[in-house]
Amino acid sequence: MRAVVFAYHNVGVRCLKVLMARGVDIGLVVSHEDNPQETIWFESVAALCRENNIPVVTPVDPTNPELLAHITALQPDFIFSFYYRHMLPVGLLALAKHGAYNMHGSLLPKYRGRVPINWAVLHGETETGATLHEMTVKPDAGTIVAQTSVPILPDDTAHEVFGKVVVAAEQTLWQALPAMLAGATPAIPNNLAQGSYFGGRKPEDGQIDWHQPAQIVYNLYRAVAPPYPGAWTVIGGDTFVIESARLSALPAPNLPIGLAVVDNCIFGICGDNRALLIKHLSLHGEPVTPQALQAML
Template identity: 30%
Template sequence: MRIVSFGFQTWGRKTLEALLDSGHEVVLAVTHPASAQSYKAIWSDSVEELARERGIPVHLTERADAATIDLVERAEPDVIVVNSWYTWMPPELYTMPTHGTLNLHDSLLPKFTGFSPVLWALISGATEFGLTVHRMDEQLDTGDILVQHSLPIGPTDTGTDLVLAGIELIPGAVREALAAIDSGTAQWRPQDKSQRTYFHKRSERDSRVDWRLSAVETERFVRALSAPYPRAFSYYRGEKVEILTARISEARYGGTAGRVIVQEGGAVVVCGPDAHRGVENGLVLTRVRAADGVAHSAAEFFTRGGYLTDTPQ
């Protein structure tokens, strides 16, 4: 089959590698220009670089404009394969190939449609995540499913651990999907849209800790925002503090959510919606990074106690 690839960042590159190794003919690679913008600057392995190394025609564009549609039409693809494409694709493009357009989305659809699904899955307390290959339609991540692979979320997994594990699912899922289409054995499963959940793009605000959540929820939040992602943060004595590592306390702690107490070999933060009752565990901060970029032992950094707050105070 003749394939056109739309992709960006490490996910797009891994997908292009799988397409090139599939035995089918990749006739065009469409990708975005490199960007220093927030989440686009991480996991930034280049699709363009790989395509040029392998002699594949490359088209750089921010969006699927008229010139892009014309190039794809002239490439005469049997199928388009998409992974990590940031802008809208019009129906005249995704319905163009004989077999339509496949999109790879790193969640178990219909759950976690939208953006940063792996991070949101860990933050939300999901017990598994995965990769779905589905047919693109008029909504975001809602088309019929062809291939779906899952992985468990372990009690110590970080967001980075899960992203890397999910990326490794790409080659097998691509091979399986293309083989089914090429052989005429593809079985499409409509999504139950009543089960759909949608998560928005992440911004700096989404990395701020809410100490009214339980220590269990907050510990997951810290693990989800592992390097290279923007780290979980709060404010201490007017300065931003990033939380690098933490664990759930042994004892229960009461008082005001956000209060810092040097205990249990670290700095325990009182957590939970009913913090005043003293019925919940606290979060033991073990390593933090100050506003000057220097990392510290939390027990040493918080020797004066005090409060972690939502805003500089």
Template identity: 30%
Template sequence: MNYVLFIGSKLGYKMLELMSEKNTHIIYVFVEKEHEHENETFYRQAIKLCEENNINFRLNASNKEVIECLNAIPTNIEYIMSFGYRKMISPEVVDRASIAALGSHFSPLPRYRGFAPLNWLLINGEDYTAVNLFFLEQEVDNGDIVASKEIEIAYCDNINSLFDKCLSTFEELMIKTLPSLENNNFTASKQSNEEASYTCARSPEDGKINWASSSYDIYNLVRGLTYPYPGAYTYFENKKLIVVSCEEYNPGNYVGRVPGRVIKVIKGRGVVVLCGDKAICIKKVIDQDGKVHRANNLITSVRATLR
């Protein structure tokens, strides 16, 4: 079978690596470069892997360029597959797959269709997700599901540990599913559009902490956006601080409560900040120069207020 891949981010690179190791016949790869604000990039590794395996590729191709490349391929394309690729693939391209055009999505489909599902799942305090291989359709993430597996989200998970769990599970799912794709012997189940929910794209500015929120909501925001994502942030002495890690903290019954006020500095642990209810102990932060600090080494006064 001949495969054309559309890949982006770590997921795309790892799927290219896995499918190369499994000797699938990849005839073209369209690589998407990460956005400028992203702290980790994988497009260079993907390009290097293509070069090492003599696979034709294009970086950041427009839809017109994609079609031109596909038109130049002299053989039939059985599968088009999208992994971590954030652009919608046009119907004209999808229709070039003689068997199927398939994509991946890490959410409990049909819920959380759209952008940044793992970030949103953590921000919203969900307790499970799933990894899915599904048919690409004109509507976002609504195609029939070829393979899926559910994954528990633990209270201690952050975006990194959750992504790693999802990636590992999806690799296992792909290894199990590839033989049936090669034999064109697979089934798919329909999604329920009545149960569907959607997520919007996130920008770095969306991560500002509202200290009037609950401690649980702030904890979820921090763990859902921590490095290498842009991060949940606040301001201390008019300077931006990105909160890398924190934990919920019960400060006792504060009837004189100022959300954002530092009430305790704990050596070697962090600083305790009041929320709309309870408190958060901020452990590590990144300053505006990109340096990582233990919070109690940077914020030393119980008169400080984070904005």
């Protein structure tokens, strides 16, 4: 069986390795050039391809006519998308004789769309996972082949959950491939009415509203904690970023909301009179000590 694979990020690397281990002929990998404006903390699909003599291209637009012609000539049995960042056109999907499938970082139909892990953590979910599903004209809307769940623990950041989802994606593909290669791909209904759809997030979405309850603020911190852009707040025109924090048992009935220093520790006082203990706070990328923050306050 021959596959054309659109892949990026850690999920792309691990799922490519699964295809190789299962003996799939990878005729072409389509990936992305790394964005110099982005923190690259993940593995490289292009590097993996070079190490294994797999052809790899990085077009800006997957609707490129030359790319379409190249894939047409390869006559793929399958097309896979593993954390590739663009939707693939229906005409391209139709080139796969046995179907085109995407690995999504949630338990579909929940959290269709962009950055599903970050959204799940932001909303206080206790579980997410990876879902292999058929690609259609709508995002994350096709029939489900298989999915694997992972827990989201109370103090997990999105980065930590992402590591679990990478393993779940690997397990999902490994277990599903034998049936797929034998021409017996499962088709489980993907009931969109029971799910949800979310768009992308931007760094500015990390601004903290200290009037909200501490759990809501903590979920925001967890959802965007480094290596993502981080949860932030502005004091006197300076933007402070929370690098590390946890919920605190400190009662704060007499403290104003926002950043505060108590007993040489930094806290974020929230609207329900509870607080976050901020273990690492930064300003312009440099750590801020409790003494320095007290002087600024």
